[in-house]
Amino acid sequence: MSKIYILHENQEWTDHLVKRLEELELPYEQWFLHEGIIDLSEEPPEGVFYSRMSASSHTRDHRYAPEMTESVLAWLEMHDRKVINGSRALRLEVSKVNQYTALEKAGIQTPKTIAAVGKEQIIEAAIKLNKPSFITKHNRAGKGLGVQLFHSIDALKEYVYGPTFELPVDGITLVQEYIQSADSSITRCEFVGGKFVYAVKVDTSEGFELCPADACTIDDLFCPVGEQEETPKFQIIEGFNEAFIANYEQFLLANGIQVAGIEFIRDENGVVYTYDINTNTNYNSDAEAIASKFGMLELAKFLGSELKKV
Incomplete structure (x- = not known):
C-alpha cells in the first residue's frame, strides 16, 4: 500500500506532523536519516516522500544526515517517485549562498x-x-x-x-x-503546496537566534518559544497580502520547493530584504492557536492530497 514517507533527523520537530497525519487517518512511515543504507539496485516503495532535513542537523550530532538525505533523494528521483522538497530544496536548505544567488536570480532583493x-x-x-x-x-x-x-x-x-x-x-x-528594522522585527511567510498560508511577525529585540518550533533546543542561548508574555514573540499577521508573495510563490515553483518558510526584514525606509529560506519549516502553536491557523494541519492535508494522486 502506498503511504507518506517522512524523511527527517529530528523527532521533536516531526511529532506535530505525525499527530496531524494520524488525525486524518493517513498512512505514513518515518525514515530517520541520521544513518542507514541504500541499496541502489532496489526500487523504492510507492508513495509520497516528504523531506524535512535540516541544515542544523549537525547541532544534534547528526553531522551527515543531509548528505545521507541527498543520496536518498537522488535514488527516489531516479525512480520518478513523488518527492516533496527534493534535491534542489535540500541544496538551498544547507547553503545560504545557494539561497541568495537563487533569490537574486529571481529578482528578489537580499542583503549585501x-x-x-x-x-x-x-x-x-x-x-x-x-x-x-x-x-x-x-x-x-x-x-x-x-x-x-x-x-x-x-x-x-x-x-x-x-x-x-x-x-x-x-x-x-x-x-x-545589517538591516535595521523600524520595530526590531522580521516576518516569516509560510507556504504549503507552494501556496501562501500565513505570515508571522517575530520580535527580534532580544536576540537573533529565534526558532518557531515548540521544541526548540538552542543550547544555553535565548529561545523564546512558548513563553507567555504580554507581547508574544510570534504573532500571525491578519490580512497579510503583500504583492511580493506572488514572487515568493513563483520562486518556490521554479526551485521545486513545495513547503517552506521564507523570512524577510523591512528596513526603516520600507525596503524589503529577503534573507532566509527554511524548507523544514516549523510552526509556533501559541501563535497558531490565537489565529486559528494551523500549518501542520495544512501540510498533512496537502500530503494526503498528493498521496491520492499516486
Missing part, C-alpha cells in the same frame, strides 16, 4: 553578502563590505547559528581571533550588511 573561508578572509570581507554595522552568520546554519552583530572591524577581529569564535560546519562564514 560576502562569503569567506579563513579568519583573515572574514576580516577582509568585512572591510570590503564597507558597512557601519554588519553581521556574521554560518552558510550552513538553521536556528540562527553563528549570527553576531558588529559595529566595527576591531570588534570583529576580537571575535574572530578570540575563544568564542564558531567555525561553520562547512567552513564558510557569511559577512552581511
